[in-house]
Amino acid sequence: MEIAELKAFIAVAELGSFSQAALQLHLTQPAVSKRINQLEITLGCQLFDRIGRQVALTEAGRDLLPRANRILLEMDDMRRSLSNLNGEVSGTLKIGTSHHIGLHRLPPILKRFTQRYPQVFLDIQFIDSELAFDLVTQGKLELGIVTLPPDQHSNVRTRAIWQDQLVFMVGLEHPLAGETLKDLEQLTNHPAILPSMTTFTRRIVESLFQQKKLRIDVPISTNYLETIKMMTSIGLGWTVLPKTMLDETVTPFNVKGVQLERTLGVVYHEKxxxxxxxxxxxxxxTQAEQSSEGQSNYR
Known part of the structure; x- marks a missing residue:
C-alpha cells in the first residue's frame, strides 16, 4: 500500500469524481484510476461503485476512509517532527484564512515572513473562517488564521491575536444613519444584511438578539463582507461589520448599551x-500585534 494510492483514494472519495481528483492532485485521470485499482488489488476489495459518471464508496471504502485519513495525518505529523529536529524553517506551510483577514491583517506579516524564510512554500487558501477551522480539525491545514469560534472545541487550540470591533452601519441615506437607538427592538423594524447562519460572526450578532428574544429580518445574506458593505451602502438594509470597513459609502449608528466585537486569531490541531x-x-x-499595541498605548 503506497501513500500516493491513499491520497488518490481520499481525493476521489471526498470529491466524488475521478476527474476532479486528478485536477486536485495534478495528475491525469488514468493515473488516478491506476492508483485506485492498485489499492483495490492490494486490499482485495472494491472501494468504489462506478455507475456511469457517478462514483460512490462501497462499504469497504467507507470503512477505509477514516483510516486512510489517520494514516496520512500521522505521516504528516512524523515529517514535521523530524524536520523540526534540524532547526531549519523550510518546507510547505498550509494556511487557511478569511478574505477579510487576508486583506486587512496579514499582508505585512506575509511580506516579512517570505523575506525572512524564502525557502518556505506558502500554500494559502482564502476561505470562510468556519471552513478553515474545519480543515484544521481534519488535519488538512496546519494553521487557520480566522475569526475564532465563540465556543471551545476539542482537539483544537486557539490563540487570540486581534480584537476586532464590530459596528452597526447603514448607507448614507438610510433612516437609521447617524441615529442612536434606545434598544435592539427598534432594529427589528428594518431588514438586515448579514453573513449566513453558519458563520461565527453571524452567531455573535444572533446571540445578542436571542438574549432579548428578538428575531432579525435577514432577506439578504452573503459571506463576502465587501458585498455586504456594497449592498448596505445602497440602502438595502443595516448590517454589522468590522470598524475597519467604515468609509465614505457607509455610516455608523449606535444602539444604547450595545458593543460588539469578535476575536481574530490562530487555530491549530492540539495533537x-x-x-x-x-x-x-x-x-x-504575535510580534506584529505586540508592536501595534505598543504604538496604540503610546498614542
Missing amino acids: HSLSNAARAILDLI
Whole structure:
C-alpha cells in the first residue's frame, strides 16, 4: 500500500469524481484510476461503485476512509517532527484564512515572513473562517488564521491575536444613519444584511438578539463582507461589520448599551506537531500585534 494510492483514494472519495481528483492532485485521470485499482488489488476489495459518471464508496471504502485519513495525518505529523529536529524553517506551510483577514491583517506579516524564510512554500487558501477551522480539525491545514469560534472545541487550540470591533452601519441615506437607538427592538423594524447562519460572526450578532428574544429580518445574506458593505451602502438594509470597513459609502449608528466585537486569531490541531515554519509565522503574528499595541498605548 503506497501513500500516493491513499491520497488518490481520499481525493476521489471526498470529491466524488475521478476527474476532479486528478485536477486536485495534478495528475491525469488514468493515473488516478491506476492508483485506485492498485489499492483495490492490494486490499482485495472494491472501494468504489462506478455507475456511469457517478462514483460512490462501497462499504469497504467507507470503512477505509477514516483510516486512510489517520494514516496520512500521522505521516504528516512524523515529517514535521523530524524536520523540526534540524532547526531549519523550510518546507510547505498550509494556511487557511478569511478574505477579510487576508486583506486587512496579514499582508505585512506575509511580506516579512517570505523575506525572512524564502525557502518556505506558502500554500494559502482564502476561505470562510468556519471552513478553515474545519480543515484544521481534519488535519488538512496546519494553521487557520480566522475569526475564532465563540465556543471551545476539542482537539483544537486557539490563540487570540486581534480584537476586532464590530459596528452597526447603514448607507448614507438610510433612516437609521447617524441615529442612536434606545434598544435592539427598534432594529427589528428594518431588514438586515448579514453573513449566513453558519458563520461565527453571524452567531455573535444572533446571540445578542436571542438574549432579548428578538428575531432579525435577514432577506439578504452573503459571506463576502465587501458585498455586504456594497449592498448596505445602497440602502438595502443595516448590517454589522468590522470598524475597519467604515468609509465614505457607509455610516455608523449606535444602539444604547450595545458593543460588539469578535476575536481574530490562530487555530491549530492540539495533537499535531507544529512545523518550524508554522512556529515562525506565529511568532511574527504575535510580534506584529505586540508592536501595534505598543504604538496604540503610546498614542
